[in-house]
Amino acid sequence: MRELTTDGLLDAVRAWVVIESPTNDAEGVNRVADHAGTLLRGIGASIERxxxxxxxxxxLVGRVAGEVNGPGLLLLGHMDTVHQRGVFGYRVEGDRAYGPGIYDMKGGNAMAVAxxxxxxxxxxxxxxxxxxxxxxxxxVGSPSSRAAIEAEALRHRAALVFEPSGEGGKFTVGRHGIARWHLRTEGRPAHAGAYHAEGRSAVREMAHHILALESLTDHPRNFYVNIGIINGGxxxxxxxxxxxxxxxxxxxxAAEEAELRAAIHALPQHDPDVRTAVTAGLGRPPFAKTPAIQALYNxxxxxxxxxxxxxxxxxVAGGGSDGNFTGALGVPTLDGLGVIGGGPHTREEYIExxxxxxxxRMLARLFETLGPGVAGL
Structure with missing residues (x-):
């Protein structure tokens, strides 16, 4: 891509977006990997899959040689989207382009490679x-990828993440963490009419747990606890x-993460005949701005x-990204380097x-100039 033009870059974005790739569609995701691999091979990158x-x-990992040797930059992007195939398609209307994953985050992937x-x-x-x-x-939390991301990050000087920018173009210098817990209560069945007193309600016990956990929510601290899925009876x-x-x-x-963990494990037993089990689910650690991240941002x-x-x-963003993993390791991480737009995870997802x-143009200069002695590296 010798000249950077809106039409040329829009064509590049479209090529990523029209390959639909919901997370649970490995074939679709792998077709995106094929596309990315072809583009990277075209500039001499070696490919590991x-x-x-x-x-x-x-x-997929594409490695591009630099002018100097040694630890380099890790560019992170994801190929999956939340949209199932055929829900809506790519289109351009006025000064916006729409499509599944165009904002989160195929537009950012396209710009980084371009x-x-x-x-x-x-x-x-x-x-x-x-x-x-x-x-x-x-x-879905990078369950099959986290270990590989962390191992790769530790071999690099810094991580640059091409998730979309926020609030009209802001870069992300920190992210809140995400914690998931799976709760299960087991009681005793009984006929709800003739033998109600012999039953022990697992749903009733869970209701107590829900109220206790959601009461931890503290909006001024940006600490939100939500029970979003319940199945019982x-x-x-x-x-x-x-x-x-x-x-x-x-x-x-980490303080709020520890507070939630303690509360989960200390849930009181309201009915002595109902057993409660808790299991940690997928999560993302928080990462905070450091002097090294500040230097990258500047x-x-x-x-x-x-x-x-x-x-x-x-x-500092509320939604999670793979930058949570790299930042939490202490690897200087600058996130939100992708497109400007909006509507993530909706049928009106768009870029400007x-x-x-x-x-x-900014990314090209960043790749070309960021090196030893620059921005604290």
């Missing part, structure tokens, strides 16, 4: 070696013997201004066309 497991697609293609086409190279890592299962005239629930919580720091914001973008600004050229 780790076969998917547990029903998920493959992990920036590398631009450097290659104009005879330039990244300052540091770059590893482009494409993940198949981020939208088998018939209206039967005292329910079993109930299950999933607790999903936004935990801004440098990227300077390049954004040079590219003609408005003041980028910084934010005006962001494509300046954001991609």
């Amino acid at each position: 780790m076969p998917g497991r547990d029903g998920y697609g493959d992990i 920036a590398l293609q631009h450097l290659h086409a104009t005879g330039r190279r990244p300052r540091l070696p770059i590893s482009v890592m494409m993940i198949p299962d981020e939208e 088998t018939h209206e005239n039967m005292v329910p013997a079993e109930c299950s629930a999933i607790c999903y919580a936004l935990v801004p720091t 440098y990227a914001a300077m390049l954004a201004a040079e590219a003609g973008l408005p003041s980028a600004g910084e934010r 066309l005006a962001c494509l050229v300046p954001r991609t």
Whole structure:
């Protein structure tokens, strides 16, 4: 991609978006990996592909040589979307383009690769070696990919994540964590009419647990505890013997994560004949801005201004990303480097066309100039 134009970049974005790739569709996700691999091979990258497991697609890593050797930059993107095939399609209306995953996060993937293609086409190279890592299962917490992400991150100087920007273009310098817990209560069945007193309601016990856990929510602290899924009982005239629930919580720091864990394990037993079991589910650790992240942000914001973008600004985001894993390890992580737009996880997911050229130009300069002695690296 020698010239960065809106039409050319929009074509690049479209090529990613029209390959529909819900997380549970390994074949669709792998077709995205095929596409990414073809683009990266075209600029001389070596390709490593780790076969998917547990029903998920493959992990793809493309390695691009830099001007200097040694630990480089890890570029993180995910190939999966929350949208099932055929729900809605790609379209352009006015100054926006719409499509499944276009904002979260195929638009960012397309821009990052296009920036590398631009450097290659104009005879330039990244300052540091770059590893482009494409993940198949981020939208469900990266269960098959987390270990690989963390191992890769520890071999790099910094991680750059191409999740969409927030609030009109802000970069993400920290993320709250996500904690999940699975709860199960087991009681005693009985006829709800003739022998009600002999029953022990698992649903009633779960109701006490739900009230106790949701009471932990503290909006000023950005600590949100939500019981979003409950299943219990088998018939209206039967005292329910079993109930299950999933607790999903936004935990801004490790302190809130520990507070929730303690509360889960200390849930009081209201009915001595009902047993409660709790199991930790998939989660993402929080990561906070560090001086190294601040230095990365300052440098990227300077390049954004040079590219003609408005003041980028910084934010701490509530939604999770694979940047949670790298940031929590202490690897300097700058997230939210992707597109400007909105409507994530809806049928009106969109990007703003005006962001494509300046954001991609900024990324090309970031890859070309970020090296030893720059931004604290």
